[in-house]
Amino acid sequence: MPEASFQDVEWMRRALALAQGVIHTTSPNPRVGCVIVRDGQVLGEGATQPPGGPHAEVMALRAAQAAGHALAGATVYVTLEPCSHFGRTPPCADALVAAAPARVVVALGDPNPSVAGKGCARLRAAGIRVTQGVCEEEALALNAGFVARMSRGTPWAWLKLAASLDGRSALHNGASQWITGPQARADGHAWRARADVVLTGIGTVLHDDPRLNVREVATPRQPRKALVDAQLRVSPQARLFDDGPAWVFTAVKDADRTARLAERQAEVICLPDAGGQRVDLAAMMRWLAARDCNEVHVEAGAGLSGALFEAGCIDALLVYLAPVLLGDAAGMLNLPALHSLEGVRRFAFTDMVPVGGDVRLLARDPVRWQALLDSTRQALARPSL
Amino acid sequence: MPEASFQDVEWMRRALALAQGVIHTTSPNPRVGCVIVRDGQVLGEGATQPPGGPHAEVMALRAAQAAGHALAGATVYVTLEPCSHFGRTPPCADALVAAAPARVVVALGDPNPSVAGKGCARLRAAGIRVTQGVCEEEALALNAGFVARMSRGTPWAWLKLAASLDGRSALHNGASQWITGPQARADGHAWRARADVVLTGIGTVLHDDPRLNVREVATPRQPRKALVDAQLRVSPQARLFDDGPAWVFTAVKDADRTARLAERQAEVICLPDAGGQRVDLAAMMRWLAARDCNEVHVEAGAGLSGALFEAGCIDALLVYLAPVLLGDAAGMLNLPALHSLEGVRRFAFTDMVPVGGDVRLLARDPVRWQALLDSTRQALARPSL
Numbered sequence: 001m002p003e004a005s006f007q008d009v010e011w012m013r014r015a016l017a018l019a020q021g022v023i024h025t026t027s028p029n030p031r032v033g034c035v036i037v038r039d040g041q042v043l044g045e046g047a048t049q050p051p052g053g054p055h056a057e058v059m060a061l062r063a064a065q066a067a068g069h070a071l072a073g074a075t076v077y078v079t080l081e082p083c084s085h086f087g088r089t090p091p092c093a094d095a096l097v098a099a100a101p102a103r104v105v106v107a108l109g110d111p112n113p114s115v116a117g118k119g120c121a122r123l124r125a126a127g128i129r130v131t132q133g134v135c136e137e138e139a140l141a142l143n144a145g146f147v148a149r150m151s152r153g154t155p156w157a158w159l160k161l162a163a164s165l166d167g168r169s170a171l172h173n174g175a176s177q178w179i180t181g182p183q184a185r186a187d188g189h190a191w192r193a194r195a196d197v198v199l200t201g202i203g204t205v206l207h208d209d210p211r212l213n214v215r216e217v218a219t220p221r222q223p224r225k226a227l228v229d230a231q232l233r234v235s236p237q238a239r240l241f242d243d244g245p246a247w248v249f250t251a252v253k254d255a256d257r258t259a260r261l262a263e264r265q266a267e268v269i270c271l272p273d274a275g276g277q278r279v280d281l282a283a284m285m286r287w288l289a290a291r292d293c294n295e296v297h298v299e300a301g302a303g304l305s306g307a308l309f310e311a312g313c314i315d316a317l318l319v320y321l322a323p324v325l326l327g328d329a330a331g332m333l334n335l336p337a338l339h340s341l342e343g344v345r346r347f348a349f350t351d352m353v354p355v356g357g358d359v360r361l362l363a364r365d366p367v368r369w370q371a372l373l374d375s376t377r378q379a380l381a382r383p384s385l
Numbered sequence: 386m387p388e389a390s391f392q393d394v395e396w397m398r399r400a401l402a403l404a405q406g407v408i409h410t411t412s413p414n415p416r417v418g419c420v421i422v423r424d425g426q427v428l429g430e431g432a433t434q435p436p437g438g439p440h441a442e443v444m445a446l447r448a449a450q451a452a453g454h455a456l457a458g459a460t461v462y463v464t465l466e467p468c469s470h471f472g473r474t475p476p477c478a479d480a481l482v483a484a485a486p487a488r489v490v491v492a493l494g495d496p497n498p499s500v501a502g503k504g505c506a507r508l509r510a511a512g513i514r515v516t517q518g519v520c521e522e523e524a525l526a527l528n529a530g531f532v533a534r535m536s537r538g539t540p541w542a543w544l545k546l547a548a549s550l551d552g553r554s555a556l557h558n559g560a561s562q563w564i565t566g567p568q569a570r571a572d573g574h575a576w577r578a579r580a581d582v583v584l585t586g587i588g589t590v591l592h593d594d595p596r597l598n599v600r601e602v603a604t605p606r607q608p609r610k611a612l613v614d615a616q617l618r619v620s621p622q623a624r625l626f627d628d629g630p631a632w633v634f635t636a637v638k639d640a641d642r643t644a645r646l647a648e649r650q651a652e653v654i655c656l657p658d659a660g661g662q663r664v665d666l667a668a669m670m671r672w673l674a675a676r677d678c679n680e681v682h683v684e685a686g687a688g689l690s691g692a693l694f695e696a697g698c699i700d701a702l703l704v705y706l707a708p709v710l711l712g713d714a715a716g717m718l719n720l721p722a723l724h725s726l727e728g729v730r731r732f733a734f735t736d737m738v739p740v741g742g743d744v745r746l747l748a749r750d751p752v753r754w755q756a757l758l759d760s761t762r763q764a765l766a767r768p769s770l
Contacts, residue, residue: 131482165704165748166717167552170728178726279450306712317710319550323702323732323748329689333466335712341556341563347708349744352737359746363550363708 025280034060057092081110084118107139109380145294151375168329183356187217193219195297201304203228306334318362413677419445466495469503492524494765503687530679536760553714568741571601580682586689587614691719701749
């Protein structure tokens with residue numbers, strides 16, 4: 001973090017808070033916040049608007065302008081490298097150059113190949129001092145999905161699990177509704193709300209017929225629903241299809257069922273694996289990224305949860321544990337027996353909080369996290385325009 | 386908390402910290418701290434010495450005396466009601482009456498039938514103002530074992546569990562050594578160190594041959610070891626017996642094996658249940674309390690852990706979770722399958738901290754906790770000398 005002061009960190013945190021405030025609405029664009037400061041005073045601030053609307057930098061510049069401030073001598077704090085290309089909006093880097101602040105502080109490089117250091121390079125070329133890497137991990141946490149899609153071509157996938165303290169998700173007779181409490185359920189809906197797609201499996205649909213939408217927290221946007229259903233067994237009446245479009249991934253071709261599901265806004269995607277009997281889960285993740293999905297929220301039974309984990313499709317864990325012991329009951333995910341603990345894939349805990357009477361633990365794959373971080377640093381390390 | 390000020394809470398916390406400092410050495414006596422204050426100045430402070438030595442109040446009084454302070458106008462903060470009976474030492478209540486402070490602030494009533502309100506009553510009879518119940522839950526947390534033994538005739542039992550995030554304690558081939566990390570192991574030894582007895586089962590001894598002593602943290606005292614071994618299968622060569630005396634609970638009489646174990650300082654206690662094939666675990670807990678055990682630390686396999694839980698012998702959970710998922714592997718404790726989640730015994734989380742790369746969760750039975758708290762309040766509510 002060269003040239004960065006404690007003040008820089010404080011202002012960047014304010015920009016991060018603004019980005020957090022638009023976590024439900026910017027996708028597939030990244031969540032970005034921007035604060036413009038001079039002599040300890042905020043001249044303007046803003047966050048990225050829904051797709052097609054202005055980005056954070058432009059919102060902040062407009063706010064400063066509306067308040068009658070010129071940007072001479074000001075510092076702009078922005079949580080992601082300003083874009084340098086014409087997308088649905090003109091390049092933010094150009095808007096910043098035109099406004100001519102003294103300095104721009106950037107949290108995270110943008111691995112989008114259309115940007116990838118060119119945003120910062122353009123600012124520097126215009127004589128603006130640029131500081132990079134302030135609060136970069138906090139900024140990455142907001143946009144791991146966007147960075148994953150840009151840098152590796154797959155979404156960032158959270159696996160949500162809820163269980164007893166001894167890791168049991170349901171009784172053998174299927175009862176699972178009340179292991180964790182209502183606050184944990186509401187919190188789980190907040191995590192659904194930030195995802196682009198909520199993914200489940202046919203077992204869960206046949207057993208629980210969940211709606212999988214966001215109900216317990218306010219959101220301006222419902223995530224899309226997706227279902228893994230290798231044999232295309234799902235009924236078009238499933239409540240999953242009640243509100244909004246859905247994707248159904250299958251391993252079989254069935255024109256009749258596909259047509260009936262289409263009447264319910266459900267698109268059937270046939271992606272069989274090499275054996276032909278199961279869905280190619282890794283290909284499904286690439287497909288989702290190609291459809292602009294940044295974050296996937298997996299909320300499935302032990303079967304699909306285990307299969308996704310085995311297939312390397314899970315990046316992070318969102319685990320709710322209730323203070324009960326259930327003993328002989330169904331586990332959290334089905335995985336083949338290991339013969340040694342050596343080489344077992346280790347996550348890293350990143351957060352733990354009480355949620356009602358339960359606890360919520362967050363953990364992520366540290367190797368994949370580092371790879372995303374590296375991709376943002378490499379973006380900024382590229383030499384020039 | 387009548388009559389108590391913020392200052393009272395602050396001083397009581399200092400007394401609690403003193404009690405925490407002697408957590409390894411006072412047993413079977415309670416861990417008690419005492420601070421004597423006048424006009425915001427500490428006149429003297431102290432904590433209970435090992436059995437036979439002076440209690441906290443006397444240590445603090447002596448310190449004040451040694452510094453040349455009389456106690457006129459002073460307030461004494463003590464984490465447990467001063468004793469009123471002649472045990473191995475004279476009554477602390479008498480020592481306080483003789484020193485004549487203006488006021489005594491007590492955290493917790495002493496449910497010991499020899500005290501049970503008489504300590505506070507004696508102070509009041511001498512014209513000393515008494516405030517009760519300041520930081521009582523913090524004080525109870527230090528002495529749940531002592532209070533449990535006094536009020537219900539059994540120790541307070543912690544069940545230590547270490548597992549993967551999905552609740553697996555070992556692979557099917559038995560490998561379990563490296564699920565949680567070295568910091569979690571050291572922290573577990575700190576919990577062993579505060580217990581009067583570390584309890585395990587014959588399965589663990591046959592499989593791992595653990596020493597079960599405190600090695601990874603400094604302690605002036607090793608807890609005793611105890612083993613549940615219904616068929617008396619343990620070898621006298623087991624490392625459990627290497628240092629210090631042990632108790633072996635069994636359901637069979639075998640004079641020959643008993644004699645050979647006695648050579649290793651292991652006392653065999655035959656406590657069969659009604660069926661005659663297993664140890665009566667509840668009776669074992671009463672036996673341990675009768676032998677002055679306040680806190681039991683259970684560190685056993687899934688079999689004994691489950692059996693103790695089922696028998697109602699577990700009061701609190703000490704759980705280390707590693708950020709790995711193991712799937713098909715051995716569970717944390719064996720319990721019969723439930724048919725409904727209704728009426729499932731719910732613990733309450735009381736603490737969560739990172740320990741190395743793992744997390745440590747503490748939880749306790751809220752009903753039993755309340756019962757202990759009530760017993761200390763009832764002690765103080767008794768009318769008189």
